[in-house]
Amino acid sequence: MRPDPDAHTRELAAKATTDPTGWFEELYAEAADGRATVPWDRGVPAALLAEWARDLDGTGKRAMVVGCGLGRDSEFIASLGFDTVAFDVSATAIATTKARHPDSRVDYVTADLLDLPGDWRHAFDLVVEDMTVQSLPDPPRAQAIANIPPLVGPGGTLLVVAAANLTGAATDGPPWPLVRAEIDAFATDGLRAANVECVPDATDPAINRWRAEFRRPS
Ligand SMILES: C[S@@+](CC[C@H](N)C(=O)[O-])C[C@H]1O[C@@H](n2cnc3c(N)ncnc32)[C@H](O)[C@@H]1O
Numbered sequence: 001m002r003p004d005p006d007a008h009t010r011e012l013a014a015k016a017t018t019d020p021t022g023w024f025e026e027l028y029a030e031a032a033d034g035r036a037t038v039p040w041d042r043g044v045p046a047a048l049l050a051e052w053a054r055d056l057d058g059t060g061k062r063a064m065v066v067g068c069g070l071g072r073d074s075e076f077i078a079s080l081g082f083d084t085v086a087f088d089v090s091a092t093a094i095a096t097t098k099a100r101h102p103d104s105r106v107d108y109v110t111a112d113l114l115d116l117p118g119d120w121r122h123a124f125d126l127v128v129e130d131m132t133v134q135s136l137p138d139p140p141r142a143q144a145i146a147n148i149p150p151l152v153g154p155g156g157t158l159l160v161v162a163a164a165n166l167t168g169a170a171t172d173g174p175p176w177p178l179v180r181a182e183i184d185a186f187a188t189d190g191l192r193a194a195n196v197e198c199v200p201d202a203t204d205p206a207i208n209r210w211r212a213e214f215r216r217p218s
Contacts, residue, residue, distance in 0.1 A: 130161040
């Protein structure tokens, strides 16, 4: 009998505490062969991002999508006119995304949030972080948070979408929903919090999500 791909995904995710970023490559590689499933492969952008960004005109602006996975948010951001770069630590995720979107305008790059290229510093008008940090234990989670704000350029915006831990109780991730102090930690490197909301998930009101916007003064 063929093994259950969802069960195999749970086995791979169990490695997250010992191999915080490495297990993602295994997951995407096995998913490409049908042996695992990618739970966040939804084909549509995150609802909280789509609602927030729907009237943006990205013409003449640069955007960066952090931990882009299979490209659902980056394709949406590029459709708004942004000159978009998107990266993920998994080379297979990037290859799969490029194969799915052969005519994409997005520049897809394999890169590690914990070791970013220097020329991305202060280079983007819009930076989107959707569910990357929540997928990491600590360490390296605090370092991952600290490495995102320096991507935002002068006058630029960072949007963070993440599951919320409102009680502070220990959770058995991944994912590890973010507590408020972790959201507040994005206000570093000169960024200021512009709006922080916590909203119930549209499909499961038992889950709360942060949508937090930070800006760098011009
Ligand atoms: C829960 S998934 C979310 C993917 C995507 N943001 C989405 O919403 O569809 C987390 C993603 O973060 C990526 N990731 C984890 N650690 C990373 C790191 N250190 N650098 C870059 N990407 C990373 C994983 O490979 C995975 O694609």
